[in-house]
Amino acid sequence: MPADLARYLAAVQPDPHYAPYLPDHALPDGPILIVGQHAAFATRPRPATPVAVFPGTRTPTALAHPVMALVRVEHATALITVGHDGTSTTRWEHVLFPGLPTGISWHLHPTELDAATGRWVLGAGRWAAGGRQAVLPRSVTAQVPGAPRVVALHDHDARTGRRWSS
Secondary structure, eight states: OOHHHHTTEEEEEEOTTTGGGOOGGGSOOSOEEEEEEEEEEESOOOTTOBOEEOTTOSSOOSOOSOEEEEEEEEEOEEEEEEOTTSOEEEEEESSOSTTSOOSEEEEEEEEEEOTTTOOEEEOSSOEEEEEEEEEOOHHHHHHSTTOOSEEEEEEEETTTOOBOOO
16 A cells, blocks of 8 residues: 555544444444545535545555545525515524534545546445444544544445445
């Protein structure tokens, strides 16, 4: 593995809240490679959204680790007001309905290489936190201001029960 890629390897550990409930196959099986980051507003980004890559991760060679991107979501709800004259205004509320996500959340999202463009994009599927988390290396937290040291790993497909592995 090139030296540039080694500095973007994140250690995986069981989430302490879920560790007693995890099956043996969900325990950490090695590090993951973080190739970039994406910042989203209001909702989670869609699959195939391009990722801002970190230096040295643009052209991958044979990768031995799952590849992910650090995703930051600032949750908000749009409030659209229509005036008597038919014009509308939109404002964003961060805490509007109880039970909806609020504030800023961070997670690692599966990432794949788009063959048509040669760019890293967010992987297809509906991924959720699967009881594991990653400890971000300093090289990642230095490039992404405000990133926490430990983030949830969204590598579990709730419909199939499978984990992201490519």
